[in-house]
Amino acid sequence: xxxxxxxxxxxxxxxxxxxxxxxxxxxxxxxxxxxxxxxxxxxxxxxxxxxxxxxxxxxxxxxxxxxxxxxxxxxxxxxxxxxxxxxxxxxxxxxxxxxxxxxxxxxxxxxxxxxxxxxxxxxxxxxxxx
Numbered sequence: 001x002x003x004x005x006x007x008x009x010x011x012x013x014x015x016x017x018x019x020x021x022x023x024x025x026x027x028x029x030x031x032x033x034x035x036x037x038x039x040x041x042x043x044x045x046x047x048x049x050x051x052x053x054x055x056x057x058x059x060x061x062x063x064x065x066x067x068x069x070x071x072x073x074x075x076x077x078x079x080x081x082x083x084x085x086x087x088x089x090x091x092x093x094x095x096x097x098x099x100x101x102x103x104x105x106x107x108x109x110x111x112x113x114x115x116x117x118x119x120x121x122x123x124x125x126x127x128x129x130x
Contacts, residue, residue, distance in 0.1 A: 103117075106124075110117045121128060 106117045106120055
């Protein structure tokens, strides 16, 4: 029976004297209790206000969901399918990956030749909008 290798913590580089992550004056305030950036309801404030805003948010989300459901139904009625959409998205990702590699190669060639990539576009029959 093989035992798992012992866990060793990651090695840290040498410390640089005089450098700190925080300024000396800030270190105490950084160790204080957490304070949320969102204000808490004031004492004595009616809970109905908060509850009303939640109900309004829920109603808006339901309306948005209904609108999206209608758009999906319309697209399906026009002949679009989820599988077709997923295939199209996959092809777009592949195209973008290939384009990124092409841009990288053009950049390296431009550096070797000592020119800008813009100057290489006509040589390879590329349009600036490509």
